Amino acid sequence: MKLPKIPLADWIEWLEGWLETNLEPLFGFIRVVVGETVNGLEAALSWFPAIVLILLFTLLAWFIGKWKMALFTLIGLFVIENLGYWSQTMQTLALVLTAAFISVLIGVPTGILCARYNSIQKIVTPVLDFMQTMPAFVYLLPAVTFFSLGVVPGVISSIIFAIPPTIRLTNLGIRQVPEELVEAADAFGSTPAQKLFKLQLPIAKPTIMAGINQTIMLSLSMVVIASMIGAQGVGAYVYRAVTQGNTGVGFEAGLAIVILAIILDRLTQQVIRKTNTA
């Protein structure tokens, strides 16, 4: 006997339609906030002449890291500028930073709640598993339905893809604070908030920073996929090169992403190392 097929696809489509009609004000609000954030950031980044920004980033790298990192930043960004991907790279940077920023804004508090309440952790963990393993392309469709084409659905799907490490590692970092320290904080009469801010978060900071680093890297890896639904930036060049079979352009644009990724990764790694030794 053959069981009838579960009409899962129909249900999902129905749910999508229902959300679209009933939550439109919320989606509209998100569209405006996210859109304005990306645009603002992008405008700020492109307001400076490329040379000024390159020097600023180099200086930043020099302050946070060592001269090697500053040198790499200087050369890497000059290569991007020279290849003619500067403004696109800044668009991508704006998208990545916005996605990472919102991920941290949502992810750290969620991680704290997970660490505090086992019941929340039990719900959140499978949701995170789902978000990380469901192919990222699948998010694109509802993202476009709810937020239309452009940079906003790109940011939203980047957040969905990139937020899990921040939540997981915030949760883990707080849970790894040694039991005896938590007990000591309790024994001296700390409120839950004092315990969180004076003990748990400072001790969990390196772990949380590792999560944020992962989140930034993952959202960068989404830029090409996001370009499929109209997000501008260097990812769009890669996508176009792929569809047109243009290996040279694809490599150039891909290299710009790699350089950006290395700079962002080393900068955040260095911040982690500093919080570790402090």
Place this chain on the structure above:
Amino acid sequence: MAIIEAKRLTKIFGADPKKAIPLLDKGWSKDKIFAETKLTVGVNQADFAIEAGQIFVIMGLSGSGKSTLVRLLNRLIEPTSGQVLFNGTDVLRMSPEQLRQFRRKNVGMVFQKFALFPHRTVIQNIEYGLEVQGIDKKKRREMAMESLELVGLKGWENSYPDQLSGGMQQRVGLARGLANDPDVLLMDEAFSALDPLIRKDMQDELLELQAKMKKTIVFITHDLNEALRIGDQIALMKDGSIVQIGSPEEILMQPANKYVERFVEDVDLSKVLTASHVMVKAETITIEKGPRVALQFMRDRGISSLYVVDKMMRLLGVITADDAVHAIKNGLKLEEAMQREAPSAVPETLLHELFELMSNSKFPVSVIDQSGRLKGIVIKGAVLAALSGNTVLEAGERHETA
């Protein structure tokens, strides 16, 4: 009045712990309750009262429930039933806010593994308890510095805990516990992680601090020698129950049952008992009397020497029968005939320190208090009797009838 009182204080671990309470009332053992219900008895109906200014030691082997018991006192572990009274107020009925105030103002705690906050400097660790109370920065820094000086770590305030040795870390732990000037200090195996020499130093310092600050201290340890050394009262625990409560002497000399007896049998009594435990009354004569009186006195009592004292009972010397005979022949006064070189000790001297004094002298060791008054003498027979486990009282009596 007792500052802390525990009444039938009980902690059961496991699901639905209340189930085990009636079983404990029936007198079931910890093992039987676990076998039947899968519930673990942490603390079984503990009853005790701690007087203000006492060092109250809770002692037991690992798993006896002593660390659980101390955490019930400030509710780091929530008791299953019973009462904890702090100056008559039931700690178990406190609201979360009242409990926080109680922990902030009335009880300090020192932990076995120090539990210092690694991201804070020494001084920031010490002022943590003051910081959570909302005391302003300048004032709390002052108070923390005082506490730091008390434990002898001035100059280390800006170091991080991992730059300090174990002994120093625990001093910081102690300073943190004392910083808010609590009425009660809970010390959970505070010295157990330190090596023996440092441990002894810390015990000495704790006793010194205690003499100065008159804190009530609840001290947890698995080390009987430590318990005997610092405890005013000792509660001995086994399987979650308090087996015996008493002074160190009571625990040693009158063990309540076979378990306590076995526990204390390996104790080196010579390092626990002091001169005041074994001394007996000295036969004395005042300095104005003559040698004839002294000799008569010795004959009457069948002894061979007398302790010469002034009217204030201050020890001046010893006169033997031979000395007295010699004095009578040569017309000397008592003062001229007595020997001044008699060995003496203070009442707190430990027996093992007395051994050497005794072996080098033909006289018993005299016990003299701080103002020079003769309190008694220590004779070899009483020391041996005490070391062999007889009570001090018996040892004393044996001498007097001898």
